[in-house]
Amino acid sequence: MSRIDLGPFPAEPGYQEAVALDGADPLARFRDRYLFADDSLIYLDGNSLGRLPRGVPERLGRVVEQEWGRRLIRSWNEGWWDLHVAVGERIAPLIGAGPGEVIVSDSTSVNLYKLALAGLQALPERARIVTDDLNFPGDVYILEAAAGAMGGEHEVVVVGSDGVEGPVPDLIDALDERVALLSLSHTTFKSGYLYDMTRLTRAAHDAGALALWDLSHSVGAVPVDLEASGADLAVGCTYKYLSGGPGSPAFLYVRTALQDRLRNPITGWWGHRAPFQFDLRFDQTAGIRRFHTGTMPILSLTAIEEGVSHLLEAGMETVREKSVALGRFMVEQAAEFLTPFGFRLASPASVEARGSHLAYSHARAWAVTRALAAEAEVIPDFRTPDSIRFGLAPLYVGFVDVHTAVQRVRRLVEEGRHLACGEERSTVT
Numbered sequence: 001m002s003r004i005d006l007g008p009f010p011a012e013p014g015y016q017e018a019v020a021l022d023g024a025d026p027l028a029r030f031r032d033r034y035l036f037a038d039d040s041l042i043y044l045d046g047n048s049l050g051r052l053p054r055g056v057p058e059r060l061g062r063v064v065e066q067e068w069g070r071r072l073i074r075s076w077n078e079g080w081w082d083l084h085v086a087v088g089e090r091i092a093p094l095i096g097a098g099p100g101e102v103i104v105s106d107s108t109s110v111n112l113y114k115l116a117l118a119g120l121q122a123l124p125e126r127a128r129i130v131t132d133d134l135n136f137p138g139d140v141y142i143l144e145a146a147a148g149a150m151g152g153e154h155e156v157v158v159v160g161s162d163g164v165e166g167p168v169p170d171l172i173d174a175l176d177e178r179v180a181l182l183s184l185s186h187t188t189f190k191s192g193y194l195y196d197m198t199r200l201t202r203a204a205h206d207a208g209a210l211a212l213w214d215l216s217h218s219v220g221a222v223p224v225d226l227e228a229s230g231a232d233l234a235v236g237c238t239y240k241y242l243s244g245g246p247g248s249p250a251f252l253y254v255r256t257a258l259q260d261r262l263r264n265p266i267t268g269w270w271g272h273r274a275p276f277q278f279d280l281r282f283d284q285t286a287g288i289r290r291f292h293t294g295t296m297p298i299l300s301l302t303a304i305e306e307g308v309s310h311l312l313e314a315g316m317e318t319v320r321e322k323s324v325a326l327g328r329f330m331v332e333q334a335a336e337f338l339t340p341f342g343f344r345l346a347s348p349a350s351v352e353a354r355g356s357h358l359a360y361s362h363a364r365a366w367a368v369t370r371a372l373a374a375e376a377e378v379i380p381d382f383r384t385p386d387s388i389r390f391g392l393a394p395l396y397v398g399f400v401d402v403h404t405a406v407q408r409v410r411r412l413v414e415e416g417r418h419l420a421c422g423e424e425r426s427t428v429t
């Protein structure tokens, strides 16, 4: 079979509009800050691993050669010990947090466990966590584990949805005097539904519960204002839109007023008041640092700051405007060119109710995803059972990219190239 036409496709409707939108894009200059090793590849997987910021290799090289290689153990006193706090302070403005409210620490999963259990322990007379079925399953496992660690009657209530939109009225109904914690993904991982953080947080507070938000698919993609919304607790990932690199450590947020009321249940030495006293009795330190546990992966931590600085410079309002425009353009193009081939939008129809990714369902979604990567130089990701997720990272995805990607998907399916792909899955989809 001959190779698929990779475009661009100037004769197809929408092309001139895409060129004009790219020409007027105030964020266009950021594209060069990221590595494009392969010009024909359209990378629409901002959701699981953001592109490499060009400044990272040099920065990592410096840390490896100078700080590790030459300065050795001395580097802990020359910046490493406080680096998780410093990087947390850089992330804070992206999520509407103040000074001393964010640290980088552990993985998203572990941070969720720490904060969920801390929240349950703070409200011992309440035995419920409320979440929804759009939440990342890994988060639900963690919430179950936190409930289990309470050792008694604690339970997780998973409110059902239609699979696309957050079940807001049912969630609000579920919030009552039995609930300690409302825990949701702000932008849901599959459909991209975007919760109204202020409204849900207020509903949790009205019921006397705490609100714990997972910002993994929001940070760097949509504006978040934890302080204005009154959110109590939050966690989030740094390897998605922040481009922190594979396995980069996550962040956590605890509202200042709550910090000394909550205890970190994973009481490691980094959360001790005087870690180098090596006292056998644990004495939890004050403030956000008590939510720390153990030694940080300095190399991964170093890699986070580059992508964060680009987002800070761009400004989240401008990032959101472009994200909305990219999403709207993709939905229009897909309605015209992909709907006839069995694709159906599996994200909210309203732009206000969406984050920065779009899901499309298709009967052969996995085969299409594989064929796209193998023959069409388009990388989205697949989410079982039938969704293809397109991440539109505003700092480095353009409108012509979207136009070209839609045309490649259309041609691939029109030519039936996905039909030869089997259904056996790779480990990571």
Ligand SMILES: *Cc1c(COP(=O)(O)O)cnc(C)c1O
Pocket (backbone or CB within 6 Å): 107, 108, 109, 110, 136, 138, 139, 185, 189, 214, 216, 217, 237, 250
């Ligand atoms: C990506 C993501 C995670 C990842 O958690 P890890 O601990 O880094 O594996 C967790 N929750 C949500 C909602 C995510 O999107």
